Amino acid sequence: MDVSVSLWVGTIGVLIALVVADFFIGGRKPHEVSIKEAGIWTAVWVALALLFGGFLWWYGGSQPAGEFFAGYITEKSLSVDNLFVFILIMGKFAVPRIYQQRVLMVGVIIALVLRAVFIAGGAALVAEFSWVFYIFGAFLIWTAYKLVKEAMGGDEEEEFEENRLLKSIEQRFPSTDKYHGTKLTIKQNGKRLMTPMLIVMLAIGTTDVLFALDSIPAIFGLTQDPYIVFTANAFALMGLRQLYFLIGGLLKKLVHLSYGLSVILGFIGVKLVLHALHESGVHVPEIGIPLSLGVIGGVLVITTITSLMASKKQEAAEAAEKAQKDEIDA
Template sequence: MGQLNLGFEIAALAVLVVILLVDLLLVLKRPHLPSLKECALWIGFYVSLAIVFAVVLFFVGGIAPASEFVTGWLLEYSLSIDNLFVFIVIMGKFAVPKKYQQEVLMVGIIIALIARALFIVAGAALINNFAWIFYIFGIFLLWTAWKQAAEEEDDGSDSFIIRTVRKFFPVSESYDGNKLRTVVNGKTLFTPMLLVFITIGLTDVMFALDSIPAIFAVTRNPFLVFTANLFALMGLRQLYFLLGGLLERLAYLHYGIAAILGFIGIKLMIHAIHESPLEFIPGFSVLEKIPEVPIWLSLTVIVVSMGVAVVASLLFAPKTSAPVEGGTGTDPEHTDSEH
């Protein structure tokens, strides 16, 4: 099996960061509600880019890094879709104008990348020095899976931090375009956009706590972990607008995500048994006979869990009537001709 050299990793990260920056600049230059065609083209581009990247990994490093990247990418993509549900709730609660939702999502993606990069560095250091940390990761993911199945999620919009911000920083009642500060009756105030950014940032950190331990069950290569996260977040903004109200119909998606997290949690526990056996526990040696979970099985569980959850939601979930206020629906006046 070939190894990925440092030069390749630096070059790949540089190219991917440039692509993400171009996407960001396009949003900042012309904030708008994207058409379905625009969203589909961007998502197709990012998915194709991920597939090309996997092929390049195969020729540069062999089947192992390529398969680990694909599995990690699909894992992180499925977990990132869960972010979209919370983003919809946040946009609705703060009544973010649809024209500026792209910019909010892009800021959220950047915060998510920074948070995940920090967790990746910390996670890699812990894993290299304390193999028993896999037990903690495994238990945490099993607990997270239970919370997912029970639909216990917090969008952070009424958190202690947000209440503190409102208490010490004057916030206006309405937005002033995409500005963070505005002037009302001669007084400088922060706009609700500040609260939106803080809330998005809080949820990004919470999701990073779930996703980073999960992907370390797939690969322990920090480069593959980060690129899988990067590709999972690329196109997430466009997916938000493309799916629109469809996300609200995926009533059983959280069960699919719970199944994935539960499976990955068990996989981490098995890996911990092999990496850091607890010999002081009587009969523990029996557990060491449990084989490690192969990559192909992880990939299969991820695809099947998401597929079954989506199909079950579309076919059997009860219909919802009212869309979330401030959600992702297309404006009546908005057409492809605007682009």
């Protein structure tokens, strides 16, 4: 799709305006986010994504609109998996609930900026070297295998480990051991110190870079248009804060999510390899956007249904076991 400089500037300007509006309307004053508030804002962000997809349909036709929706759904589903790690980070740094929405807001903005850098680099590679699709495809297939292997490995408790960048920052810059409202730094005894608020924001933002290692190749498997790649990532990430509070309690019930994501990543990996072979002159069938949308949407629906059924069965078994134990004790 032919995207002018003015459209790029206008789009980035609108996205910045949306982030600012989100901050002043829902995130300026620290507070515990209710399910109702999270639900309303989640619906708003989804509606905005649908409107943008409609704009792309009007501007460039069904092809770019279909690519955007496929990319948006994929990035959104991968982002839900990221929420597990965000919960671990919040727990490790003992972030008070009243400050969690501020942490997520700034962390997501950091993540979006870092992803923009990744997308620019990926777009340059894709435009210059078609063999990159082989690497992206192989990496996604390997990631899919790794996800299945981890899911089958049992339900051991996960722990968040700080990345090297975060450890380096903590070693070089002294910090306090207590939160001081939403302040990022304070001055004590004439010395400037970081607060845990700044550290956890950096943890959220930099940890997302690790997730970008599979999400960026995944979306390049659906579209090679940098504009669509960036906007799909932006809309998927910007609604992540509200989604955290909306489905935080339901995440443990999505027991089959890893299997679903592995199928999606493996499918896109195969799509990339076929595309690379086609670019190399080999006559192989390519997977179109309508089929991609159908597979991604279908896998997510089936995964959600089977997860909720399995969770309900597990809860019933645990309740029966508890009742039997209580009866024996009595």
